[in-house]
Amino acid sequence: MVRGTRAQLAEKMAGEVALSDDPGATLRKWRTDFEVPQTELADHIGVSPSVISDYESGRRDNPGIGIVRRLIDGLLDVDEQRGGEHIRQHARVLSAGFDSDVVHDLREYSANVGVDRVYEAIGAEELTRGGQDSVAGHTVINSIAAITRLSSDEFYQLYGQSTNRALVFTNVTRGESPLVALRVVSPTPNAVILHGLDSDSVWEHAEDLARIDDFSLAVTNVDLDELLAGLRSLP
Template identity: 70%
Template sequence: MRDPREELAERIAGEVALSEDPGATLRKWREEFDVAQTTLADELDVSASVVSDYESGRRENPGIRVVRRVVEGLLAVDERRGGDRVRQHARVLSAGFDQDVVYDLREYAATVPLTRFYRTIDAEEITAGTADTVAGHTVINSVEAIKRLSSEEFYRLYGQSTNRALVFTDVTRGESPLVALRVVTPTPSAVVLHGIEPEGLWEHAPALARADGVSLATTTRPLEELLEALRELP
């Protein structure tokens, strides 16, 4: 497989180049890397106002040289912090997924109590399952996964162990993820539906989860905050 750092750099640069609003795309990636404007400015040896002007569109669209410097700056900051963003990208690539389908796929060094997992992402359990721990998680764009993944690819969402939590984002009521899981065996230990309150849940969802022995929960924590919180797990 190609070097994940190089792959990620090309992906960011390509998105910026093809974007109708390059400044907004640069801002999105800076925020994805959790890098402040002042930190990026220091890395690039420019003033914070220069970074702000590019992101807001006050300066003309950045050329390839500017984009390259920004991308290299973000990756350099990430490396000094331990390389979490590049490793996350590498995990998704190694599992054979695009990162607009799977946001994160990770195995833990030790099992984590399900109560701690839910607490970490501010999730509320709706239905208890048969497992009380998880050994990993996968965060999935539910719409893209259902549109684009085959049943075999869907199974790969489990990574190395089915004792994991599958977190589905872009959920309206939860029908599609739960129905899809019914035709894929075995089942995960937990399913988290992201972006809905418990009262907005599909009425049949708890019964389907109970039938399969799956813990079911919901969370409305913003996606970037959720992904950041999951990095705290071992």
């Protein structure tokens, strides 16, 4: 694993914890994002699981820099021992210059995955099918943060200047804003998935725009953590 990448990510994680109004919740977010159980992290850094639970729940005072460093190093160590997949995922986001509150996840698959398989992994309902039946990766984007903070060039960079992927927009109420924003991006992705709503709530022109730009459009209303876990289960 490239140490520079790890150091950059560790600095970002520590900064988020230090600046958070709820440091314990931020620590918990990172631990669950790295899919490391409390017991495994506790064993790795040599404390009891109750210590980690107390910090994450706020039962102990705000953790000092020493315990934050140990917890973050422990998460990164465990991930490296597993092959470093989560470090690589976050490194891709960092290298693109985006914050984790804009990009929840960005990943390339080992081979093309059928869009139906993607739908199955995240409980999505397809509204219309585009011309391509597979994707080679996904990008999960906070739609409000992306639309309000990114330029069209940055928005284009979000999905790696590749059409062969799925864009998943979270924080969606109707889907109008992300779909209109996609009209300034060329070419478009193979699939767009709107998260947080059902088919009855989708903007009335959404399917028309998807057909015009020839991408598959689907919706899902599962919990965000479940959505991310489903996508990460893909090869």
